[in-house]
Amino acid sequence: MTSPADETRLFECGTCGGVGIGPNRPTCCDEPMTGIETTEAAVSEPSLETLLRTVFDMSGTELDVCLCVMEGGELTVTELAEQIGYDRSVVARHLNHLAELGVVEKRRRIRPEGGHVYVYTPQPPDVVRERLRGEFLSWVRMATAQLDGLQREKVEAIADAETGERQWTVFQEQ
Template sequence: MASPEPELAVYTCRSCGECRLASAAPACCDEPMDEIDDTVPVESPTESHLMRAVFDISETELEVCRHLMAEDELTVDELTGLVDRDRSVVTRHLNHLVELGMVEKHSRVLSNGGRVNVYSHRSAAAVRRQFKLGLYTWLTDAVDVVDDLSEDKIERLVGGTDEGGRGPVIVDGDE
């Protein structure tokens, strides 16, 4: 039996205020950092939001996954009928899911000759590992983006102007 993964927590440095995510108290400014409970109030992600934000998985792709989880394997044509989408759309979504490591693609020989691609789900443990790896990679990149915010960029975000100082910053979903 595998040992449980250590819990991640947010730590802060008493001296410089730096924050880190870790499974044990890291050091900063030559002293151990303190675990903090009072984090920034953010909305906890839903499954759909997380899949969209981190992995760019659409609702249709989640629907494709659900159908694949219910069956051993399906062809593009079978999935097209189940999700009521165009064949090219289903193929594009399947290729994305294969690329993410959620779905496996195999070739099957047909009884009347020829071949057809079939798709099957990976094990829940394999998909969970793939998601964690992707999420950790995304989180590392996101922290780099935050670290790269200059004082000028932050002032523009808070002040609500674009980079040229010309008007409101348009955020996805704002109209």
């Protein structure tokens, strides 16, 4: 259980609109950021699966592959495909994505009989957590920019109307 002091909070810069996430009040534009109060009723807590699907573009299959590598140690694509019953090409594609995310390490191993094979090993849980956290914060930054852009696009569309007619209508019951 986390103590209130360790709880993750949201902050916003009053000058530039930047967003901060963490247990302590960050500074931005040489000023402490303001805490943002959120209502729990507005947004439901995402499941881990929803988070991984949304932020990291992981399918259920990729999550299966990820968990299997985490439990199985060093594995090749062939070994993993046989173990979980997925096609080798599917497993290879997902392992490459997991390696890009930094969840697994991909290494080339020279085979004694000649040639090479790639082996995949899990990163330690604390490394995985930090890498996913960094990617998540990057995603939040981009999502925030999308929201800011949406507001700006609406305002610009209304202001740039050549016809003088309203660009959108609010419907009310009479």
